[in-house]
Amino acid sequence: AHYSTCMLLAGILLKMGAYGLIRINMELLPHAHSIFSPWLMIVGTIQIIYAASTSPGQRNLKKRIAYSSVSHMGFILIGIASITDTGLNGAILQIISHGFIGAALFFLAGTSYDRIRLVYLDEMGGVAIPMPKIFTMFSSFSMASLALPGMSGFVAEVIVFLGIITSQKYLLMPKIAITFVMAIGMILTPIYLLSMSRQMFYGYKLFNTPNSYVFDSGPRELFVSISIFLPVIG
DSSP: OOOOHHIIOOOOOOHHHHHHHIIIIIIHHHHHHHHHHHHHHHHHHHHHHHHHHHHOOBBBBBHHHHHHHHHHHHHHHHHHOOOOOOHHHHHHHHHHHHHHHHHHHHHHHHHHHHOOOOBBBBGOOTTTTTHHHHHHHHHHHHHHTOOOTTHHEEEEHHHHHHHHHHHOOOOOOOOHHHHHHHHHEEEHHHHHHHHHHOOOOOOOSGGGGOOOOOOOOOHHHHHHHEEEEHHHHE
């Protein structure tokens, strides 16, 4: 799919499923949601681990960001399945937060592709020197995605953690197991996001290719990136 379509998928359509779970399952069918919430919790934990462990093996920049987005959706499922006000608040905040972050990462990936015409990470390298503005914004959104303290992703995931820990629905051992899986997902996230930034922006591969002249982001791209970034640090 085109990068604009990926922005729509990551920013809106993925989050519509979570919105449906909250509005229909939790509010319209609360008893059924209470019965099936353990299965929803299992799906969320599998989603976090599977997507986070698969993402580092992706050579395609767009696929790696997509797997990252799927992994973060697992936190939303766990927050919804915790059946606590705290977990639900964390899930809603994660919906809003990752909607901005995922859309921004796809936007910057598309902006980079328009300039260097490369999609595979092992073919990139040295992009930070000719495109410092894109490098700065891409790194900032990567930090927000891996839940750097002070950004919205960190607050959302911590609230989801508190929601599952304080839940009266689950026994102690399942809560410990779920928390452990979530912690593994948070550890794997910096691995694939930072390696993606390293492969893309560092090194000298881009300068060894013919027609390697590229230009940095213009005022329009910079304005869009900063506009998306402001709610993330708010």
